[in-house]
Amino acid sequence: MVAPDGVYYGGLDAESSVATIEDHFGGRIRAEYLRGYTDLFPPQQAAVAAVLGHFGPAGRNDYQVTETVREGEHWHIHITGRPPHPARIEVELQSRRSPPRQLTCRGPAAGSVIVYEPTSVRRT
Template identity: 65%
Template sequence: MTEPPRFFCADAARRRGDPLAGTAPFGLVWVLVEYPGGWPPDGFDGLDLEPGVKALVFAAAQAVKARILLIRRHGRRTLGGPRRWAVLRYGGSGPHRQQWGTWTRDEELAGIVAALAAPGEPGLPPVVLVCAHGLHDTCCAVRGRPAARALSQLRPALVWESTHVGGDRFAANAVVLPDGVYYGGLDATTSVAAVEEHLSGRIHADHLRGYTDLVPAQQVAVAAALQHFGPAGRHAWTVTHTTRLADHWHVRLAGRPPHPAAVEVEVRSRRTPPHQLTCRGPARSSTVVHEATSLRRG
């Protein structure tokens, strides 16, 4: 008896044409913990760390709604020597902030707690994460690792593989922090193009999932402006007003020169039919999709 073909959630999402825009999870603070060994399916939660320290870090991160991600350099599995940790903080239109430290013993991870309570340092180079969490979802490894390899060859000091960042079906996923910008549907070539353009101050609508300081409808509105008026920097468009009536959203954007001073975007939300959304989870779920229906100058 012939076995059915193996299911890959990213392939299925592409066949369905699942929209990328509006799918970045909300977040303003991230905790990164370098762990070059094998990653458990549930990431930091599954690590065999000293329980008291682990609980302390988790509670401090939860208090400020920070996301904890494990990171490692692509292709490097050396377990000896000091490892790094970081607290990254999105700063709105002002300077983004970071604080880095090292750890060799579990107890040294307690430094993360103090860093979460401190303002952090502005002006440090950005961090590029590529989800390559194969035990969480197969597509994250199959599609994420080639993208991580290509980016690491070009920007070895900036790029890390990471545990689950959300949206398995959009693999390969890359996140630029502390900018809080998600990209998806990448491969080795498009990941380099998207990240290099981002680092040059030109965010493109292609492959953009969204900005993590915005709700989905606002993310879609910004993506529509980038699509219509061309690539722009992270803070070239600002959401100034949002209203909602049932499944209709009205989002007003303020643009920095040379873009229009005001743009009005209409966004409609809809629920999709149930589908299998991850490689590991056979259950079928529906999602809410947001799509721009009109854009005009204000």
């Protein structure tokens, strides 16, 4: 976790951790190792990661979630971007429960989580 930005990364090794933190402080958060932002709900975190994956790296505050709508297992997340990033983006997500698996390194039993998969990322 990078404080005070509240950005979580995961799946890093020694080499990728240095590059990821250098990118982070250079205003280039990439989707590859991003796990989320502490101030967003899980579907919003998935939407921001999808935007970064689709449009490329950006700074911590270059995208803001402006609206979140849930319709059953479907989510519509509206995001605004600062120039030079797209001004308005809509991300559609489908939620589903993952198969049981070990969730942490020392987890005593398999567990299941809700996964938010992007189905659409588009400028509006």
